[in-house]
Amino acid sequence: xxxxxxxxxxxxxxxxxxxxxxxxxxLFLYDLAAVRAGRPAMAWRRELAHRLEVHTPADxxxxxxxxxxxxxxxxxxxxALTPGIRRILMMxxxxxxxxxxxxxADPRLRAGIGRRDAAQVLRDRAMEVPGVRSARVRMGRxxxxxxxxxxxxxLDAVRADLDAVxxxxxxxxxxVHPPRPRLRVRRRAD
Numbered sequence: 001x002x003x004x005x006x007x008x009x010x011x012x013x014x015x016x017x018x019x020x021x022x023x024x025x026x027l028f029l030y031d032l033a034a035v036r037a038g039r040p041a042m043a044w045r046r047e048l049a050h051r052l053e054v055h056t057p058a059d060x061x062x063x064x065x066x067x068x069x070x071x072x073x074x075x076x077x078x079x080a081l082t083p084g085i086r087r088i089l090m091m092x093x094x095x096x097x098x099x100x101x102x103x104x105a106d107p108r109l110r111a112g113i114g115r116r117d118a119a120q121v122l123r124d125r126a127m128e129v130p131g132v133r134s135a136r137v138r139m140g141r142x143x144x145x146x147x148x149x150x151x152x153x154x155l156d157a158v159r160a161d162l163d164a165v166x167x168x169x170x171x172x173x174x175x176v177h178p179p180r181p182r183l184r185v186r187r188r189a190d
Contacts, residue, residue: 006085006088006090006110006112007085010079013079017076031045086141087115087116088112088114089112089113089114089115089118089139089141089175089177090111090112090175090176090177091111091112091113091174091175091176092111092174092175092176093109093110093111111174113173113175115139115140116139118139118173118175119139119144120137121169121173122137122139122144122146122166122169122170122173123135123136123137125166125168125169126146126148126162126165128165129148129161129162130153130158130161131150131151131152131153131157131158131161132149132150132162133149133150133151133188134148134149134188136148139179141177142177142180143179143180143181144179144182145184146162146166146181146182146183146184147184147186148162148183148184148185148186149185149186149188150186150188151188155185155186158185159183162185163181163183166181166183167181
């Protein structure tokens, strides 16, 4: 069983869009039923029909409104298709080693860690390396960027120690897809 990524619930935007569509559909349905019953159409619908008679798709106002509606539709589609909570990195569940889950582990159990939190853990690890004066860690989905500043050791020695410490730190985070580290060590400019 592979780890499933955390998904954003998006309940509030979905509820707002559903309520808006329901209100517009209800208004149109009420007006159509009133017209079928022999009453005149509502004033807004008569005005809309008149504007549709006067304006053509070649008018710039119609094209601007159409572009706005297309953009809104594209944003809604993007929200529907994107995975959601991308700032959380999936972790292996307890007992899972090398992609094989423990048979006794609950299959509903999922673990994750925020990118900032994972970066903070790795930064703390990097600061433990002798010779590292400061470190910045940026955590992506597939890569960890570590920028360290050294102040008294040889850069090659600091880089080697930092590489080992970051590799162990990434392994101890227990991520399903461990990112590749990219290190940059430089001397502090005085």
